[in-house]
Amino acid sequence: MQCPHYDAGRCHSCTLLEIDYPTQVLDKERHVAALLEPVSTGLTWLPAVTGAESGFRNKAKMVVSGTVAAPVLGILDGAGRGVDLTDCGLYPTALEASFGPLAAFVTRANLEPYQVSGRGRRAQQRGELKYLLVTLSPDGELMVRFVLRSQEAVTRIRKHLPWLQAELPALAVASVNIQPAHAAVLEGDLEIPLTERTTLPMRIDDITLDLRPQSFFQTNTAVATELYRQARAWVDEVGPTSLWDLYCGVGGFALHCAAPGRAVTGIEISAEAVVAASGTAERLRAGADGDRFRDVEFAAGDATAFAVGPDARELPEMVIVNPPRRGIGAELAGWLESSGIEHVLYSSCNATTLARDLAAMPTLRPVRGRLLDMFPQTSHYEVLVLLARS
Numbered sequence: 412m413q414c415p416h417y418d419a420g421r422c423h424s425c426t427l428l429e430i431d432y433p434t435q436v437l438d439k440e441r442h443v444a445a446l447l448e449p450v451s452t453g454l455t456w457l458p459a460v461t462g463a464e465s466g467f468r469n470k471a472k473m474v475v476s477g478t479v480a481a482p483v484l485g486i487l488d489g490a491g492r493g494v495d496l497t498d499c500g501l502y503p504t505a506l507e508a509s510f511g512p513l514a515a516f517v518t519r520a521n522l523e524p525y526q527v528s529g530r531g532r533r534a535q536q537r538g539e540l541k542y543l544l545v546t547l548s549p550d551g552e553l554m555v556r557f558v559l560r561s562q563e564a565v566t567r568i569r570k571h572l573p574w575l576q577a578e579l580p581a582l583a584v585a586s587v588n589i590q591p592a593h594a595a596v597l598e599g600d601l602e603i604p605l606t607e608r609t610t611l612p613m614r615i616d617d618i619t620l621d622l623r624p625q626s627f628f629q630t631n632t633a634v635a636t637e638l639y640r641q642a643r644a645w646v647d648e649v650g651p652t653s654l655w656d657l658y659c660g661v662g663g664f665a666l667h668c669a670a671p672g673r674a675v676t677g678i679e680i681s682a683e684a685v686v687a688a689s690g691t692a693e694r695l696r697a698g699a700d701g702d703r704f705r706d707v708e709f710a711a712g713d714a715t716a717f718a719v720g721p722d723a724r725e726l727p728e729m730v731i732v733n734p735p736r737r738g739i740g741a742e743l744a745g746w747l748e749s750s751g752i753e754h755v756l757y758s759s760c761n762a763t764t765l766a767r768d769l770a771a772m773p774t775l776r777p778v779r780g781r782l783l784d785m786f787p788q789t790s791h792y793e794v795l796v797l798l799a800r801s
Contacts, residue, residue: 425788552583651728657714662688738764744771
């Protein structure tokens with residue numbers, strides 16, 4: 412993949428751009444194998460899952476800089492100057508095509524880009540618009556979120572939104588997120604819907620997940636599809652009658668692994684994600700394949716607190732964990748180790764914390780693993796590991 416921004420030194424986010432793609436994948440396979448080697452006796456690795464080297468991202472997190480008359484969508488360089496990345500090679504054509512109308516909307520709605528001048532106590536904050544967060548569905552629809560410093564500009568955004576909808580017919584869901592803090596935090600707690608629709612359908616094989624504005628979804632739809640397919644195959648092979656999906660997000664693993672006669676419980680800290688997952692399950696229960704999802708339920712809560720908490724509940728036959736980069740941590744790993752549960756499916760975006768967690772569960776041995784290259788051109792990847800009680 413060629414990138415003029417990388418060549419000019421404006422953006423080095425794609426840290427592996429100078430390495431040919433097959434070598435990138437091979438290096439990642441070697442990396443995860445080395446990290447898991449101390450705990451991986453008997454582990455069989457399946458061939459890595461790969462996808463497109465470019466144009467694969469289904470979401471854009473664009474810092475807004477510049478001026479109202481000439482907004483810049485992209486990133487900030489080391490000196491705090493805006494770098495236009497609207498032609499970044501990681502974005503598919505449909506996502507890239509949205510940036511022009513969005514930049515014009517910034518001008519039309521008089522949304523002053525957020526900026527800070529000075530340092531320390533003398534730092535002064537100006538402007539309102541911090542980020543534009545844009546997500547593309549597999550069917551070409553868009554979700555656009557305006558991250559603002561305050562609610563001052565919400566009325567103007569509402570007033571001019573019909574213009575944006577006319578210029579961007581694919582726009583299905585729009586909202587404002589309020590993030591008042593001057594901190595490296597992408598979004599705040601308050602989300603203000605601007606459109607009647609509040610969910611973006613993300614179609615994955617025969618299941619369409621409902622994505623709400625504050626919910627997480629994998630960045631690479633094609634590789635995420637393979638991730639859920641592999642998870643379903645391994646879970647069906649084990650054949651549990653009860654399954655917990657901890658850190659379930661919008662229900663990707665839980666819903667793909669649902670089956671008639673299998674009770675599935677998904678737990679997620681994000682209430683927005685639980686609303687989305689529950690809505691998807693209700694819709695699927697009303698469909699032709701409804702029996703498959705009859706015993707699927709979701710609840711908001713901390714995954715560790717749910718598992719190790721004082722409430723007496725019947726243990727499942729299998730657990731799926733899909734934690735953030737920090738991993739599941741010592742408490743949950745210790746509980747799984749002592750629980751007697753026979754099988755765990757661990758999906759990790761950080762093999763270093765995965766290796767640490769596996770070391771804390773010595774009787775749950777990894778028997779199969781697969782690397783899924785969710786993030787080409789970077790050192791990041793997803794890895795799925797099936798654990799069985801020894």
